Amino acid sequence: xxxxxxxxxxxxxxxxxxxxxxxxxxxxxxxxxxxxxxxxxxxxxxxxxxxxxxxxxxxxxxxxxxxxxxxxxxxxxxxxxxxxxxxxxxxxxxxxxxxxxxxxxxxxxxxxxxxxxxxxxxxxxxxxxxxxxxxxxxxxxxxxxxxxxxxxxxxxxxxxxxxxxxxxxxxxxxxxxxxxxxxxxxxxxxxxxxxxxxxxxxxxxxxxxxxxxxxxxxxxxxxxxxxxxxxxxxxxxxxxxxxxxxxxxxxxxxxxxxxxxxxxxxxxxxxxxxxxxxxxxxxxxxxxxxxxxxxxxxxxxxxxxxxxxxxxxxxxxxxxxxxxxxxxxxxxxxxxxxxxxxxxxxxxxxxxxxxxxxxxxxxxxxxxxxxxxxxxxxxxxxxxxxxxxxxxxxxxxxxxxxxxxxxxxxxxxxxxxxxxxxxxxx
Numbered sequence: 001x002x003x004x005x006x007x008x009x010x011x012x013x014x015x016x017x018x019x020x021x022x023x024x025x026x027x028x029x030x031x032x033x034x035x036x037x038x039x040x041x042x043x044x045x046x047x048x049x050x051x052x053x054x055x056x057x058x059x060x061x062x063x064x065x066x067x068x069x070x071x072x073x074x075x076x077x078x079x080x081x082x083x084x085x086x087x088x089x090x091x092x093x094x095x096x097x098x099x100x101x102x103x104x105x106x107x108x109x110x111x112x113x114x115x116x117x118x119x120x121x122x123x124x125x126x127x128x129x130x131x132x133x134x135x136x137x138x139x140x141x142x143x144x145x146x147x148x149x150x151x152x153x154x155x156x157x158x159x160x161x162x163x164x165x166x167x168x169x170x171x172x173x174x175x176x177x178x179x180x181x182x183x184x185x186x187x188x189x190x191x192x193x194x195x196x197x198x199x200x201x202x203x204x205x206x207x208x209x210x211x212x213x214x215x216x217x218x219x220x221x222x223x224x225x226x227x228x229x230x231x232x233x234x235x236x237x238x239x240x241x242x243x244x245x246x247x248x249x250x251x252x253x254x255x256x257x258x259x260x261x262x263x264x265x266x267x268x269x270x271x272x273x274x275x276x277x278x279x280x281x282x283x284x285x286x287x288x289x290x291x292x293x294x295x296x297x298x299x300x301x302x303x304x305x306x307x308x309x310x311x312x313x314x315x316x317x318x319x320x321x322x323x324x325x326x327x328x329x330x331x332x333x334x335x336x337x338x339x340x341x342x343x344x345x346x347x348x349x350x351x352x353x354x355x356x357x358x359x360x361x362x363x364x365x366x367x368x369x370x371x372x373x374x375x376x377x378x379x380x381x382x383x384x385x386x387x388x389x390x391x392x393x394x395x396x397x398x399x400x401x402x403x404x405x406x407x408x409x410x411x412x413x414x415x416x417x418x419x420x421x422x423x424x425x426x
Contacts, residue, residue, distance in 0.1 A: 001025050010133055012226070023066045036075040039096045043103075057098055059091075138231035146239035157243065160206060164251040167198050172258025179260070180353045182360055185367050191259055192343040193316040196336050199248050199275045200282040204307055207286025208299040215290060215400075229401055237393070244283055248275040262347050270346045270378065277385050278339035282307075284392035285335065291399035310334040315341055321372050335388050341373050342381035 001016075005028045008014045018025070032046035042050060051061050054074065061070040075092060078084040133141075151157075175191045178184045218232060252272040261271065286303060293299035312318060313327065314336035323331060331337045348364030355362050361370070368374045 001028050004028075012224075019072075021068050023068070026066070026068045034071055034075055036092055036096070037077070039092075040099060040103075041075045041092070041095050042071075042099055057095065059095075135228065135231055138227045139235050142227060142232050143235035143239055146236045150240050150243045156206070156210075160202065160247050161250060163202065164247045165254060167202075168251045168254035168258070171195070171198070172255050175259040177258075177260040180351065182353060182355065185353060185361055188261070188347060189316060189344065189367075189371070191255075191261075192347060193314065193340055195251070195255065195275060196278060196314065196339040196343060197311055199251065199279050200310075200336055200339070201304070201307060202247065203244065203279040203282035204286045204289075204303050205300075207283045208289050208293070208303040209296060211287055211290030212293055212296045212299050219403075229397065233393075233397055233400070240283070241280075244279060245276050248272070248279045251275065262351065264350070267346055271343065274339060274342045274346065274378075274382065274385075277382060277389070278335060281335040281339075281385055281389040281392065284389050284396065287396040288392050288399065291396050291403065307336070310336045313337060315344075315371065315373070319372055332384075333388060333391075335385060338381045338385045338388065341376060342378050342385070344368060344371060344373055345376065345378045345381065 004014045004016060008030065026046065029046040031044065032050050033043045034041040042053065044050065044053070050071075051067060054061065054071075059074055061067055075095065076088065077092060078088040171191065171194055175187055178187050178191070221227065222229065222232075249272055252268075252275055256268050256271055261267070285306070286299075289299050289303040289306070293302050309330065310333075313320075313323065313330040313334050315331065320328075320331050320337075345368065348367050351364035353361055353363070353367075361367050365374060
């Protein structure tokens with residue numbers, strides 16, 4: 001009941017049907033409607049005004065009696081005996097008749113007041129009566145809700161954790177303790193590409209599977225003007241950072257030592273940071289797909305299809321220098337490409353490989369040159385990844401803003417509009 005009261009204070013209309021509440025709950029009500037056998041006995045402010053109304057009709061509430069219990073007794077029919085039934089039914093009929101007269105009188109006053117007011121002033125009064133909360137308060141409330149949603153989804157988080165750990169163990173076993181032979185160069189690049197793909201697909205799949213369902217709830221709440229889009233989206237992103245980062249960190253922590261990647265400790269931390277940023281970018285892409293797709297099924301079909309294109313132009317299968325001119329823009333926006341490039345730079349720089357022939361690759365820098373990554377840096381690749389991340393977030397905001405549910409707003413009645421209230425008695 002306190003939650004409902006807080007919603008009412010924030011400007012929401014709350015209608016609650018309740019049977020004989022205790023006094024502490026009754027004290028939270030602003031307005032009260034009493035019904036008996038389909039008839040309206042009272043409708044108006046709760047508290048002392050309701051008690052005063054029944055006192056004026058000759059039915060005072062005894063001291064130390066719960067008002068809710070008093071109302072339940074006075075509007076009920078006692079079927080214990082014919083005399084009691086006739087007596088209580090007569091009392092109920094008199095209460096119904098008294099309230100009908102009161103309502104008729106008040107409707108005349110409302111009609112007279114409405115005819116003297118203007119449409120603009122009426123609308124201002126309605127809007128002024130609604131209390132709006134600020135941007136930051138919306139953000140704090142939505143952040144708390146988003147955090148609870150992210151942390152309480154235990155089954156999903158357990159599945160994601162198990163998948164991250166299982167994938168790391170499987171890939172680590174396949175690429176177990178890679179050495180520094182010439183064949184290990186291809187193995188390292190293959191592993192880094194697999195790591196980039198696995199991280200991106202895991203984050204994308206999770207988002208496109210959940211966000212379309214969440215969007216339906218958010219659209220209904222925004223249609224009621226419960227909150228703005230900015231606080232919702234920002235709070236969602238902030239709340240999901242710790243949870244979303246934990247899964248690529250699990251993956252990297254297990255995979256890196258098993259595969260025997262670059263043994264420098266700083267390179268390990270950079271590896272984990274790169275795949276974490278990539279996971280955020282893939283999740284942001286999932287938000288955009290979820291904002292476009294009408295259903296979860298459509299999002300699950302669209303998201304992986306787009307990601308497949310990014311994988312093809314991710315720098316491993318097609319060298320960026322050999323990309324056809326019409327497709328050269330795709331590698332620049334491929335989150336797989338920049339993650340793979342950053343991982344290769346982090347892994348190969350400083351490495352030396354065993355060689356027997358003059359045409360063999362002796363250093364990691366030579367391997368990077370063959371991939372057309374030699375002139376770039378990890379910082380540059382991460383900046384491009386962050387630009388892609390911001391692009392998907394901004395596009396998601398724009399799409400959600402454009403797709404805001406719109407309903408025709410009700411205007412106040414014109415001054416000349418006649419209002420008639422007809423009582424129909426059977």
